[in-house]
Amino acid sequence: MRTEALNESSILVRDIPIAPWKFAEAARRLGVSDAVASYETVGLFDVPADFDLEQILQIAEASDFASRTVRILAIYDGPDLVSAAELLNLTPEALALAHQGTSYPCHAVGFRPGFAYLGPLSATISGLPRRAQPRTHVPPGSIAITGRQTAIYPIASPGGWQLIGRTPHDLSVTEDLQLAIRPGDIVQFVACSEDEFQSNLGTRPQVVIGEGQ
Amino acid sequence: MVKRPKPGLRHLGIPPSGPFDTESFRILETLLRQSNATDFEAIELANASVELEFPTLGTVAIVGAPVSVQSDLPDAITNARFPVTTGSSVKIIAGTSGLRTYVAFAPVSLRATRLSRVPGSVALHAIRVIPGPQFSHGTWPLEPLTVSPIQDRVGIRYQPVDTWEHQLELPSEPAVFGAIQVTPNGTPIILGPDGPTIGGYPKPYVVCRADLPKLAHLRTGQTVPLEMIQLETARIANIESGQQMDKFISELEIALTGDCQA
Numbered sequence: 498m499r500t501e502a503l504n505e506s507s508i509l510v511r512d513i514p515i516a517p518w519k520f521a522e523a524a525r526r527l528g529v530s531d532a533v534a535s536y537e538t539v540g541l542f543d544v545p546a547d548f549d550l551e552q553i554l555q556i557a558e559a560s561d562f563a564s565r566t567v568r569i570l571a572i573y574d575g576p577d578l579v580s581a582a583e584l585l586n587l588t589p590e591a592l593a594l595a596h597q598g599t600s601y602p603c604h605a606v607g608f609r610p611g612f613a614y615l616g617p618l619s620a621t622i623s624g625l626p627r628r629a630q631p632r633t634h635v636p637p638g639s640i641a642i643t644g645r646q647t648a649i650y651p652i653a654s655p656g657g658w659q660l661i662g663r664t665p666h667d668l669s670v671t672e673d674l675q676l677a678i679r680p681g682d683i684v685q686f687v688a689c690s691e692d693e694f695q696s697n698l699g700t701r702p703q704v705v706i707g708e709g710q
Numbered sequence: 711m712v713k714r715p716k717p718g719l720r721h722l723g724i725p726p727s728g729p730f731d732t733e734s735f736r737i738l739e740t741l742l743r744q745s746n747a748t749d750f751e752a753i754e755l756a757n758a759s760v761e762l763e764f765p766t767l768g769t770v771a772i773v774g775a776p777v778s779v780q781s782d783l784p785d786a787i788t789n790a791r792f793p794v795t796t797g798s799s800v801k802i803i804a805g806t807s808g809l810r811t812y813v814a815f816a817p818v819s820l821r822a823t824r825l826s827r828v829p830g831s832v833a834l835h836a837i838r839v840i841p842g843p844q845f846s847h848g849t850w851p852l853e854p855l856t857v858s859p860i861q862d863r864v865g866i867r868y869q870p871v872d873t874w875e876h877q878l879e880l881p882s883e884p885a886v887f888g889a890i891q892v893t894p895n896g897t898p899i900i901l902g903p904d905g906p907t908i909g910g911y912p913k914p915y916v917v918c919r920a921d922l923p924k925l926a927h928l929r930t931g932q933t934v935p936l937e938m939i940q941l942e943t944a945r946i947a948n949i950e951s952g953q954q955m956d957k958f959i960s961e962l963e964i965a966l967t968g969d970c971q972a
Contacts, residue, residue, distance in 0.1 A: 501843050502841075503843070503884065504840070506948075530717050531720040532720075532721060533884040535884055536881035536882060540720075542720060608909075
């Protein structure tokens with residue numbers, strides 16, 4: 498493991514031998530108030546520069562991390578579905594099927610509150626660029642893809658990813674600070690009818706395996 | 711409305727937020743004797759004019775970038791606190807230097823007091839930066855940055871810097887208030903207090919903590935040079951500016967002794 502300065506009081510940890518989200522969780526258990534995991538790195542905020550990283554690693558390796566599988570209902574009718582499928586040389590239906598055909602681990606939560614970075618996408622639907630002109634308003638519940646990543650916008654925000662569908666679920670951070678999708682969760686997308694969409698509007702996604710099932 | 715920064719939620723994607731200019735906010739809290747109130751809130755005005763009406767008796771304080779204040783109340787001025795009566799109003803008109811001004815009301819009766827001096831958040835000769843995580847991933851000549859019209863509490867966007875164009879594709883990494891992210895066409899974005907907790911653009915520089923309050927006062931079109939300092943120098947600068955602020959606050963508290971608390 499090696500570190501770089503994020504600023505005078507925060508460090509970025511690289512080359513972590515375990516999943517970054519487990520390392521960040523262990524750091525929080527050790528009392529670090531802000532530990533943020535991303536794909537390959539962990540940010541430790543407001544800690545001494547010589548913070549004992551080996552101790553975090555030991556705690557992480559000795560801990561049991563609950564694994565959950567979360568199911569997301571989806572309707573594939575996003576404003577970019579047709580153009581995205583064209584770019585991929587697929588029909589919109591094939592793009593939607595491929596998106597549901599893989600389970601996606603959550604690597605990180607960030608950018609906006611509750612925004613979960615999921616992936617990788619299967620090769621057939623990977624490689625789309627971000628939109629040249631990012632949208633200024635992406636509605637909450639929008640299902641999006643770019644590169645090898647997929648995500649759901651939990652709250653209205655600007656965004657540059659390609660919008661391929663929508664979910665009825667509420668994925669925002671709750672008042673008691675619960676995430677609908679946590680780093681380490683496995684996420685499955687399941688197509689639903691408009692009726693199912695309406696009857697699940699505003700619900701939290703179902704945990705099909707693990708705590709909260 | 712802004713409150714004190716709230717760390718500990720970054721892993722949920724929630725930045726600590728808080729006032730852009732933490733120094734002005736702290737002076738405001740002290741003036742209104744709210745330093746121990748955890749939920750103290752202030753209005754953060756960014757080059758905006760407002761008229762405020764007060765439903766009850768209390769005290770108002772205004773601190774930060776210069777503004778003009780119009781009111782029937784005799785003591786209503788900026789960089790001061792003054793009593794307000796039920797139903798009275800105060801008009802705050804944006805000034806031309808600095809950017810953010812903080813206004814708050816407390817339902818307590820306190821005598822009018824003006825600040826004898828205001829710490830220099832507004833004056834700015836250069837932004838001091840330290841090398842960021844991607845400093846060694848390219849060449850990033852230290853050129854002056856010009857503030858574009860696109861800026862808010864999420865980030866301050868600058869005019870593109872030709873020599874900062876790049877084609878780096880990196881996995882997203884945790885990001886911090888003050889990090890300078892650079893888009894492929896060389897546009898620098900300094901992340902603000904509401905900035906993303908994770909960002910994918912390279913970050914060649916990070917504004918040193920002591921200079922963060924100054925970022926709150928950059929105006930569109932303003933050009934500021936960058937000055938690179940080493941991490942250890944930045945640490946010392948941060949400690950020193952903290953000590954200066956502590957000294958200012960304790961002197962202010964002494965000047966305010968004798969306040970009758972309602």
